[in-house]
Amino acid sequence: MLFTNTRLRFGLFTRLLHWLIAILILGLIWLGWYMVDLTYYDKWYNASLHYHKSLGILALALAIVKLGWHVYTPVPGPLADLQPWEKTGARLMHYLLWGMMLLIPVSGYLISTSAGKPIQLFNWFAIPAIVDVDEELRELAIDVHFYLAYATLFLAAGHAGAALKHHFINRDDTLKRMLWK
Template identity: 50%
Template sequence: MIRNTSTAYGLVAVALHWSMALILFALFGVGLYMTDLGYYDSLYHIAPWWHKSFGLLVLSLLIVRLFWKMVNPKPRPLAAHKPWEKKIASISHRLLYVLTLIVGCSGYLISTSKGDGVEFFGWFDVPSVLKITPEYTDLAGDVHFYLAWALVLLAGAHGLAALKHHYIDRDDTLNNMTLRKHKT
């Protein structure tokens, strides 16, 4: 099933969820690696190029994902979920979206701070919307760095909560966001 049902997420939601998760964790690792690159390192220019392109891809996927959420029903929470679990899950999901947006936008501001666009996988340039001062570029860098950490830690907690539901509570929470529910 492509679309969500009342009991499970559809293939589009599952694909968006897992592709964004994988790309975000890869971006985080590459981002940390890039902070130690010297000018003469062979990856000094290519790693940022890939990081920026995949960062723009995540922002694009986020827009698609939010649109898909608006036009698809959300599966009902499992009856076994406690009210506090539902509340924390709701807050966490919203925070994951907000952090992804802020981290992506701050990365875009860093990359376009001098007025140049950002190349998207060599296909086209995403133009700069404003030129910012070095002080604001540094601020955007701090926001990007610290909120990327917050995003990865929250995503890790999100994953641990899913594993808790799967292995301890033995409910279908994790299965709802995997292909297991889609097999006939």
């Protein structure tokens, strides 16, 4: 298995980043749902908040690495036998997912640093609060974070559904290009 992408197939590093980010995003959404039911005095409140922030920053860092990697080794294009609407839909889906991978962590950062305190990344180091966040911006960031998380679930389901459709109905290599072999 090649490390870099080819014209027809995703390389090992791209696949690794894809699946790590997917697992992180789904885990972060689950953790977010878990956290909203906790009270301040719950023993898991601080720990869940800490891990949600740290894992969110990790997901953002991996997305930035993946974006840079795509500049270095461009992704394979869609299969030749796809319909024009499928190619357009796939491109739109990927752009929207990229937007989510960048906007959700940025909104989380704004929420987390709105009191002017840094974010502790796994207690290894601190990411400083570099933006002065007023109450209006904080409320906007909370809404963006919340609604885009749900939009991401919807998009991820569509992304996975399209891949499964190509695998089981079209019987083409769309899904196989991202699986381990």
